Amino acid sequence: MDQGAAPPVFSATAELDGHHLHVVVAGEVDMATADTMVQTALREPAERVTLDLRAVTFFDSAAIHAVVQLARRLPGALTVLPSRQVRRVLDVSGLGEQPWLRPA
Numbered sequence: 001m002d003q004g005a006a007p008p009v010f011s012a013t014a015e016l017d018g019h020h021l022h023v024v025v026a027g028e029v030d031m032a033t034a035d036t037m038v039q040t041a042l043r044e045p046a047e048r049v050t051l052d053l054r055a056v057t058f059f060d061s062a063a064i065h066a067v068v069q070l071a072r073r074l075p076g077a078l079t080v081l082p083s084r085q086v087r088r089v090l091d092v093s094g095l096g097e098q099p100w101l102r103p104a
Helices: 034-042 061-073 084-092
Strands: 011-017 020-029 048-059 078-082
Touching (some): 020 034, 020 061, 034 048, 034 061, 048 061, 048 084, 061 078, 078 084
Parallel strands (some): 020 048, 048 078
Antiparallel strands (some): 011 020
């Protein structure tokens, strides 16, 4: 049996700084974890939400849907910081020019 590297562990943590919620997501965002990411981002009422996806290693269609859902629920208040993988997926899906998306 191969004892290679363990798969990336998903985590989503949030820290409220005044009226700004900073959510850091790591690992794989997929059908099993996307809702947790959304719930973490909506847990605290905040005027601004930064979704830091720079440590995300896998991002599928459920993750895309989750980010679009957050952008709709937080109009003008969401900023997404993508990893290269996340940026590539959002570019391919046609979301690469959204105002909430920052350069990778």
